Amino acid sequence: MYVEMRKICKKFGDYEAAKSIDFGIEKGKMAALLGPSGSGKTTILRILAGLEKQDSGDVIIEGRVVNDIPASKRGIGFVFQNYALFRYMTVYDNIAFGLKVQKADKHQMKERVNEMISLIGLEGLEKRYPDQLSGGQRQRVAFARAIVPNPQLLLLDEPFAAIDAKVRKELRAWLKEMIEKVGITSIFVTHDQDEAVELADDIIIINEGNLEQMGSPVSIYKHPETPFVAHFIGTSNTLDNLSGFKGFEGIEAGKKVIIRPEFVEVFKNDNQRFKNLMDATEEGIIKKIAFRGSYLELTMLVNGVLLTTTRSLERRSVSVGEKMRVLLHRVYLFDDTNAEMRAEIYKNELLKGVDIEML
């Protein structure tokens, strides 16, 4: 492991921002600390950087315990949430600052700063001040400023929060490309799961100071280990029970159910592909159809509960009030009276022996 946090605890008064956080990230990987606001993810990042001191636990970078090493000596580049560019310095001076305070050779410094400016594609804007730049350009400067001294680890605190939605997507791709180009290990904090899924090799999900789950985006999506993760990732409906649904009679009373749109299949009565599974379906009425660009989002009333699912635009058209067959092939179960319990998958018993992924 290149970067490791071991049993990190941190309290601010009564508020526990980190409750024994443990994780490690391999060299060259990009990890996301993902969680709702106030979950403690920024605190964890700041402890890693040395901007905040943990109450207990160890921070290890490249096999070395850095607990007592000040932030400036940890070899870390940090991109602040609002970039914290020096308002009274030009783009050039902003990027050169780190080298200047380290008393780098003037000639080399100039070369390195210019190299950075051309890397981020801001040639010609060296003499501008931060308030003369767009949000995206500011982020580029912040990125260049963070990596100019060649740090081994790059930390980014909500790198896209200050940018409007339109430019955000484009910048995500840019940042990913840059980080791969530079080949630097990086960790970023975000509350946006799309961002985490798109950028990160590993996602670390934080909630109320706890590490809920760590893994690749796919594994977190497909195998959520805790009720929180099951809720937080993807869109989902939560139901108190599934009474009246065929194939789910075996669910213990008291357990709650999380249903994702992709667990729900909706088709017309005369559908050919699912004709052998008609016995396992329920009748549902379309309550709402929302156009989502490349697909439709259907809200179905089934056995007195509302389920959400998606439908490809390539399929036959449907209308509100239409009766459809609804196949629920699996759900997540959890027990919210028992925090220790992991979320589990429960498959529709009527589909035993059927591989739904093959259909």
Next chain:
Amino acid sequence: MKERREIIVKWMLIGISFLFFIIMLVLPLLEVIVRALADGWDSYCNAISADHTLSALKVTLIATVIALAVNTVFGLAAAWALTKFDFFGRNVLSTLIDIPFSISPVIAGLAFIMTFGRSGWMAPVLDWINQTLGTDIALVFSVPGVVLATIFVTFPFVSREIIPILYAQGSDEEEAAALMGAKGFTIFRKITFPHIKWGLLYGMILCTARAFGEFGAVYAISKTRGETFTLPLEIDALYMTGSADSITQAFAVSSLLVAMAVVILIGKNIVEYYGRKRK
């Protein structure tokens, strides 16, 4: 109908403001100039070059320069402490800074006498210092006392100007600089100072203006004309003498203070102009 009423209100407010301004400020100040020159140019020059006047001018300048220097340093330190650190007693300190604004300056002067005077509880400490160092420093009825009183009444100006700027700025930029390895003084010089430059200058100007004109606190602690009197005290003394000549002299000396005030006012406007432009 509504529009007409608005116009009437507008001109009424403008009229009242101007009337107030003329009666309360312009006419009295003109009166000072007119009275100062009532006995002609020669006697005006004599009045402002009299020994007592020059001594008072000197004391005023000494007190102002020292108060300005001390309050700039302490104001910066206090503003920095209040905005960048979270510590026990922060709110108390924040309130204490404003005391000179809320307390009558005379009380401040009297408090100094009670503390440092012959029967004050600090007197033995002062005696001990004087004996040990072989000095002869007296704080009450002396120039150092005048300086102290001036420092006291002008204390809040610098810090009160900077605190809102530092609050608004937050500490992100400083943190970023520290992370890159910059040390405390470099951070202050390169990052913080450019932000507070104009506010600081503005605070210093207000501090200077107040130090020139301070009367109450200095009055309590300064009793020797020609030695520890400041310009406002000298004016008061001349005026209280009551003869026609000395009253004219009082106005002549007053015109000095008015001139200093005008210079400060111009400086203040220049600073405000550039401060706004930079934003």
